[in-house]
Amino acid sequence: MxxxxxxxxxxxxxxxxxxxxxxxxxxxxxxxxxYRVGEASDNVAYWSISTTMNSDNKALNAAQDALGVGAAKVDTAYAATESAIDIVNEIKAKLVTASESSTDKEQINLEVEKLQQQLTAVAQAASFSGENWQISGSNTTTEAKVVDGFIREDNSSVKITTASFNLESYAMFETLASDVGSGGILGAVMTIALTSASTQGDIDGFMTTVETALSSLTDAGAALGALTTRIDLQDDFASSLSDAIESGVSRLVDxxxxxxxxxxxxxxxxxxxxxxxxxxxxxxxxxxxxxxxx
Structure with a gap:
């Protein structure tokens, strides 16, 4: 019809x-x-997952940027430690020279004083972004922390992970007064003073002080080196993880x-x-x- x-x-x-x-x-x-899933109405489940993962990936990238800042702090502290080791070795050499009875110990002490001043200068210069790991008293805490990751737990809670460095154990000085460092690893080294009346026993005591400082500086350098290794590994892992997240999200929504x-x-x-x-x-x-x- x-x-x-x-x-x-x-x-x-x-x-x-x-x-x-x-x-x-x-x-x-x-x-x-x-995009295959550009908004929630396209696919609620995939959109929710991708939104969360993109947010986490952004946080992970921010943590990776923070790793770069942390790495710079560690590198600065490590450079100061290496320099301090060289300077303390020079002081050790001067003490060996002073052991010779015919040397002028007061003249040698003038060189030692300059080296001690250089140690203070190195510690003062070891500052990055206002933070100095070589003078523990300049920090508000006894442990420096470096952000190294972002984690989402199984229960959907999130947390930021950090790597730490013990300032009390490894800082060159505890405080600085009148541009002279005191306390810390090198506090005792700063008290070394040769005079014409210094005996071999005095010099041997100074040598013990220097050896103790060198051992502590070596431990500090090793701790910083280990922290650098961790930061490098975490940086590589964060890059791989970020790529994996982007790839996973792409499979869902692209x-x-x-x-x-x-x-x-x-x-x-x-x-x-x-x-x-x-x-x-x-x-x-x-x-x-x-x-x-x-």
Whole structure:
């Protein structure tokens, strides 16, 4: 039955065209944005996971940036420790020279004093971004910390992990007064003073002080070296983890461009056919007019 009031064929063709246009719009959006899941309505589960993982990845990248700052602090402290070892070795050599009875111990002491001043200068210069690990009293805590990671627990709680460095055990000085360091690893070295009356027993005592300081400086250098190794390993791991997270999120939300391109071409063809079908359905009702012609 043909009706001039209701054209069911046109209605069906129009519904088909609407569906095709809707699918075509979705496909064009995926092609232009590159996302298969661009908003929550596309896929609630995948969108939620990707949003959380992208947030965690941003935090991980921030932690990696903090690692760079921490590495700079460690490198600064390590450079100061290496320099201090060289200077203390020089003081040790001067004490060996002073052991010779014919030497002028007061002249040698002038050199020792300059070396002691240099130790203070090295400790003062070992500052990065206002933080000095070689003068423990300049810090508000006895343990320096370096941010080295971001972790999301199984219960969805998050935490920031840190690596620590014991300032009390490894700082060159505890305090600085009138540009003279005291306390810490090198506090005793700063008290070394040769005079013409210094005996071999005095010099032997100074040598013991120097050896103790060198041993402590070596331990400090080893601790800093171990911290550097940890930071480097964590930096490499953070880079790999960030890449893995990005890859995982990509699998969830990124559009397959080959598939979307093929689908776009098919939908464009279907759209053209649907338009023609609608045109045919609309024109069919006009054929009834021929029935009323004489």
């Amino acid at each position: 043909t009706s001039i009031l209701t054209n069911t064929s046109a209605m069906s063709a129009l519904a088909t065209l609407r569906n095709i246009n809707s699918d075509l719009a979705d496909t064009q959006n995926r092609v232009s944005s590159g 559009a397959d461009m080959e598939e979307e391109s093929a689908k776009l071409s098919a939908l464009q063809t279907q759209q053209q056919l649907a338009v023609q079908s609608l045109s045919i359905a609309n024109s069919s009702s006009q054929n009834i007019m021929t029935l009323f012609r004489s």
